[in-house]
Amino acid sequence: MRHFPRILTALCLSLLLLTTACGDPDNEENLSACGANLRQLGSVLDMWAMDHQGQYPERLEELVPHYVKDEKLLICPSAGVNTYFAGYKRIPGVGGSPDTYVLSCHGANHRNQDVPPDFPQFTSDGALKMQ
Numbered sequence: 001m002r003h004f005p006r007i008l009t010a011l012c013l014s015l016l017l018l019t020t021a022c023g024d025p026d027n028e029e030n031l032s033a034c035g036a037n038l039r040q041l042g043s044v045l046d047m048w049a050m051d052h053q054g055q056y057p058e059r060l061e062e063l064v065p066h067y068v069k070d071e072k073l074l075i076c077p078s079a080g081v082n083t084y085f086a087g088y089k090r091i092p093g094v095g096g097s098p099d100t101y102v103l104s105c106h107g108a109n110h111r112n113q114d115v116p117p118d119f120p121q122f123t124s125d126g127a128l129k130m131q
Helices: 004-022 025-051
Strands: 088-091 100-104 121-123
Touching: 025 100, 025 121
Parallel strands: none
Antiparallel strands: 088 100, 100 121
């Protein structure tokens, strides 16, 4: 009985380390789903640009309802709300260069995965960035 507190402490520490190291699968799935939403929205933005002489919309809201039919695409799975409208920035082309954009999950919605605020980000060059 004398060693019971030590064993219990070691067991609790082991469980704590194990759960921290493994991470939460739901959070990881939500992060992946958020990245997939950003990629899909990037494809929708490219369709818009094809229809509008290579220019992206001023606001992401302009995609609804003609380009985004299912508004679930606009919901970050971790936040449970639309974080993408606030995370969209159109960068107009200068001197004949094409428009570009940055689309991010606005806020600190994936902090459990050590992802900084306003990430993941998807850019018009097709890159998905986690940090």
